[in-house]
Amino acid sequence: NAGVTQTPKFQVLKTGQSMTLQCAQDMNHNSMYWYRQDPGMGLRLIYYSASEGTTDKGEVPNGYNVSRLNKREFSLRLESAAPSQTSVYFCANGRGSTDTQYFGPGTRLTVL
Amino acid sequence: GQQVMQIPQYQHVQEGEDFTTYCNSSTTLSNIQWYKQRPGGHPVFLIQLVKSGEVKKQKRLTFQFGEAKKNSSLHITATQTTDVGTYFCAGSSGNTGKLIFGQGTTLQVKP
Numbered sequence: 001n002a003g004v005t006q007t008p009k010f011q012v013l014k015t016g017q018s019m020t021l022q023c024a025q026d027m028n029h030n031s032m033y034w035y036r037q038d039p040g041m042g043l044r045l046i047y048y049s050a051s052e053g054t055t056d057k058g059e060v061p062n063g064y065n066v067s068r069l070n071k072r073e074f075s076l077r078l079e080s081a082a083p084s085q086t087s088v089y090f091c092a093n094g095r096g097s098t099d100t101q102y103f104g105p106g107t108r109l110t111v112l
Numbered sequence: 113g114q115q116v117m118q119i120p121q122y123q124h125v126q127e128g129e130d131f132t133t134y135c136n137s138s139t140t141l142s143n144i145q146w147y148k149q150r151p152g153g154h155p156v157f158l159i160q161l162v163k164s165g166e167v168k169k170q171k172r173l174t175f176q177f178g179e180a181k182k183n184s185s186l187h188i189t190a191t192q193t194t195d196v197g198t199y200f201c202a203g204s205s206g207n208t209g210k211l212i213f214g215q216g217t218t219l220q221v222k223p
Binding site (some may be wrong): 040090 | 118121142143145147153154155156157160200202204209210211213214215216
């Protein structure tokens with residue numbers, strides 16, 4: 001069991017380019033999350049999905065869109081990347097919205 | 113809205129010294145969770161506390177949940193270099209139905 005997988009591990013984009021970060025879980029959990037982590041800022045929630053077919057904004061949703069394709073997959077899209085989106089992005093999941101969260105290995109994104 | 117604050121943000125200790133990080137919430141929590149993130153890694157769940165005044169131990173780590181369920185602490189006795197990393201608390205309340213993470217405390221241990 002892989003738990004939570006994220007692709008890609010690293011990515012460099014130019015300002016204005018678009019890309020989709022992929023996340024998949026094999027834990028059969030309902031809730032999935034996208035966080036970004038910047039130095040000194042902790043983990044900030046971008047979007048979350050309490051269950052298949054539902055998504056909600058977190059603390060910092062601007063500039064991002066998400067798609068909960070099915071129970072296993074939750075993708076994060078940057079339509080027009082900006083240098084301020086340079087960060088480490090973590091996907092996580094959990095049985096419910098207040099339960100233990102299991103994190104993927106992260107995607108390190110640099111926007112030039 | 114609900115906020116979870118952690119102090120200190122950074123802590124440098126000599127190997128063998130003790131370390132404590134504190135977590136405070138603006139609202140009463142249903143539970144508090146603690147996570148550890150090694151440098152370059154991802155957050156990993158350590159423990160969950162649910163009851164008022166609860167104390168749990170994992171080897172040299174002691175976790176406490178305050179009587180009012182608005183604060184928590186993680187204490188490490190006799191730190192080792194393997195303790196290096198960032199420790200996050202995360203709390204949930206019935207009001208929000210979400211888990212809110214603190215900003216984390218980054219621990220450096222000098223050998």
